[in-house]
Amino acid sequence: MWAYIVKRLLQAIPTLLMISFLIFSLLYITPGDPIDLILSTENMKITPETRAAIEHEWGLDRPFLERYFSFIFNAMRGDLGTSYQTGQDVFQEVMARMPATLKLTVVSMILALMISLPLGMLAALKHNSIWDSLATVLATVGVAMPRFWFGLMLIILFSFKLGWLPSMAYATIRDDGFFKFLRAIILPASSLALGNAATQTRMIRSSMLEVLGQDYVRYARSKGLKEKFVIWGHAFKNAMIPVITIVGGEFGGLLGGAVVTEQIFSWPGVGRLAVNSISKRDYPMIQGITLLLCTVFLMINILVDISYALIDPRIRFVSRKQ
Amino acid sequence: MSDELKNAAAEELLAEETVKDEGDIGFESLPVTSYWQDVVRMFLKNRIAVVGLVMFLVIVFMCCAAPLFTNYDPVSDIEYYNVKQPPGGAHLLGTDHIGRDVWARLLYGGRTSVLTGVLVALFAAAIGVTIGLVAGYYGGTVDALLMRFTDIMLSFPFLILAIAIMAALGSSQRNIIISLAVTSWPGFARLTRSQVLAIKNSEYIEAAKVADFSNPRILFKHVLPNCMGTIIIQLTLTIGGAILSAAGLAYLGMSPNVAKPEWGAMLNDGKPYLRTHPYLTTIPGVAISITVLAINWIGDGLRDAFDPKMRK
Numbered sequence: 001m002w003a004y005i006v007k008r009l010l011q012a013i014p015t016l017l018m019i020s021f022l023i024f025s026l027l028y029i030t031p032g033d034p035i036d037l038i039l040s041t042e043n044m045k046i047t048p049e050t051r052a053a054i055e056h057e058w059g060l061d062r063p064f065l066e067r068y069f070s071f072i073f074n075a076m077r078g079d080l081g082t083s084y085q086t087g088q089d090v091f092q093e094v095m096a097r098m099p100a101t102l103k104l105t106v107v108s109m110i111l112a113l114m115i116s117l118p119l120g121m122l123a124a125l126k127h128n129s130i131w132d133s134l135a136t137v138l139a140t141v142g143v144a145m146p147r148f149w150f151g152l153m154l155i156i157l158f159s160f161k162l163g164w165l166p167s168m169a170y171a172t173i174r175d176d177g178f179f180k181f182l183r184a185i186i187l188p189a190s191s192l193a194l195g196n197a198a199t200q201t202r203m204i205r206s207s208m209l210e211v212l213g214q215d216y217v218r219y220a221r222s223k224g225l226k227e228k229f230v231i232w233g234h235a236f237k238n239a240m241i242p243v244i245t246i247v248g249g250e251f252g253g254l255l256g257g258a259v260v261t262e263q264i265f266s267w268p269g270v271g272r273l274a275v276n277s278i279s280k281r282d283y284p285m286i287q288g289i290t291l292l293l294c295t296v297f298l299m300i301n302i303l304v305d306i307s308y309a310l311i312d313p314r315i316r317f318v319s320r321k322q
Numbered sequence: 323m324s325d326e327l328k329n330a331a332a333e334e335l336l337a338e339e340t341v342k343d344e345g346d347i348g349f350e351s352l353p354v355t356s357y358w359q360d361v362v363r364m365f366l367k368n369r370i371a372v373v374g375l376v377m378f379l380v381i382v383f384m385c386c387a388a389p390l391f392t393n394y395d396p397v398s399d400i401e402y403y404n405v406k407q408p409p410g411g412a413h414l415l416g417t418d419h420i421g422r423d424v425w426a427r428l429l430y431g432g433r434t435s436v437l438t439g440v441l442v443a444l445f446a447a448a449i450g451v452t453i454g455l456v457a458g459y460y461g462g463t464v465d466a467l468l469m470r471f472t473d474i475m476l477s478f479p480f481l482i483l484a485i486a487i488m489a490a491l492g493s494s495q496r497n498i499i500i501s502l503a504v505t506s507w508p509g510f511a512r513l514t515r516s517q518v519l520a521i522k523n524s525e526y527i528e529a530a531k532v533a534d535f536s537n538p539r540i541l542f543k544h545v546l547p548n549c550m551g552t553i554i555i556q557l558t559l560t561i562g563g564a565i566l567s568a569a570g571l572a573y574l575g576m577s578p579n580v581a582k583p584e585w586g587a588m589l590n591d592g593k594p595y596l597r598t599h600p601y602l603t604t605i606p607g608v609a610i611s612i613t614v615l616a617i618n619w620i621g622d623g624l625r626d627a628f629d630p631k632m633r634k
Binding site for chain 2: 281294301
């Protein structure tokens with residue numbers, strides 16, 4: 001198993017190189033000079049000599065490939081450069097924001113599972129009942145709504161009309177306690193969770209229905225096992241296998257979806273930082289954010305694959321060589 | 323997938339290579355329905371799918387024939403003295419922050435929003451299907467390289483890439499389409515490739531190879547038609563997804579700040595008035611949701627209609 005993990009980690013390297021190259025080229029062709037943008041916001045004027053000095057310091061006067069390779073070599077040493085805007089170390093600034101984004105995605109994933117698991121199971125076990133219809137309605141309506149718009153509707157209802165929850169707040173468990181944290185995160189997390197709850201409900205329902213029709217379930221029933229054991233001991237485990245893959249893959253979507261959600265709820269995460277940095281042409285920051293987000297995403301994927309193999313004994317790490 | 327698919331393709335091959343003997347017993351005595359006729363029949367049997375189709379056609383018609391449904395111009399009719407009027411009265415859905423008719427902007431804006439979704443899906447399909455076909459058919463190194471690239475694209479939080487592309491190209495509706503198409507194709511490539519792998523070794527492809535058809539001819543005349551079902555389903559679902567993502571980009575302020583109406587931009591316009599005039603945000607969102615719902619219902623119906631297991 002360790003060999004497999006090491007192999008997967010090594011495989012992540014070319015992916016990250018490719019992604020950083022993509023983003024680097026994108027930024028290279030992006031119009032708009034970062035120096036001009038900063039000057040215009042600060043309302044300053046500088047001499048051509050100063051400008052040349054800044055360009056030299058930021059490496060903007062060097063050729064494309066040289067800039068790319070120096071970025072890569074520095075990144076390997078953990079140095080992602082300093083932000084054009086704040087002068088802070090990019091790695092530290094992004095990592096300071098990362099917990100907020102991760103909390104948001106994890107809590108919304110938990111929320112989504114809290115809705116989709118019971119609902120999907122009920123829909124499958126009580127096929128063609130009212131629960132089944134409810135699950136189908138949630139699954140179709142949930143994916144049709146823009147997530148951020150659903151968030152706005154939550155704000156209108158729970159913050160403005162009812163006044164129950166704050167529309168923008170940030171709290172951490174350590175500083176403010178669990179209850180305050182929950183109050184702050186519940187709206188953004190719900191808004192982010194909606195789409196996933198919908199797809200998962202649908203997935204769990206169809207996967208469970210398929211498993212319930214299998215021979216081994218019929219056999220388990222025919223040998224007189226209690227229905228409880230048939231469902232939880234035999235059907236549920238097998239039905240969850242495809243669901244786990246889907247759930248793992250959804251983390252990437254959540255990290256991306258968090259961008260807009262963080263914007264709406266003024267959540268101090270990486271997504272907001274990304275939008276800000278892109279509009280300010282803060283090249284080192286954009287580079288750092290994409291690289292670190294992708295790293296997180298790849299790590300999650302590897303974890304999902306490992307847990308997948310642990311749950312399903314039919315999958316052996318060796319057999320994955322293809 | 324599919325004996326049906328294979329049969330259909332085999333029939334096509336037969337029709338191409340040999341002249342049908344109309345005198346054969348089988349041809350007259352059995353009612354022959356083609357694969358596509360079957361699909362259409364199955365689709366029309368599905369009530370939700372038909373409701374979705376009708377909803378979508380109504381929406382498209384209302385947007386295209388917008389002048390029939392409103393007397394206001396979405397851009398030039400600005401009533402400065404009459405801003406942020408709630409729905410009802412002379413303005414069916416009220417007026418926005420500078421006094422334009424919301425209903426008119428909704429109708430005209432639908433043209434842009436729906437067209438954006440359709441174009442994104444078409445471009446993404448064009449890129450993804452080509453890559454999937456080539457990767458699946460040629461296999462080997464080509465396949466490994468292309469799929470590695472596809473996986474990399476998939477492992478990227480796509481909205482961030484889309485925003486970065488928007489920043490690079492500048493904000494305009496055309497660039498929203500480009501950035502979403504560039505980020506939406508990997509799904510098509512994956513699906514098409516897996517279809518091609520399933521089809522590649524079937525007898526009619528062997529036959530076509532033996533007949534010394536050129537690779538492009540085999541790919542586009544024999545392999546592609548048999549992937550069509552999967553592609554059409556994905557195409558439908560991508561339209562819905564693209565409408566949602568385009569709205570998200572526009573909401574982040576990525577759409578050009580021009581007077582031209584668009585649903586996502588309308589949401590962005592309503593942003594400052596969320597507390598005081600929530601209908602400015604609610605209405606465009608409802609329009610987006612209903613449209614995407616209709617499209618997804620069509621997609622689900624197509625999925626069932628193309629699924630041979632569903633056909634009895």
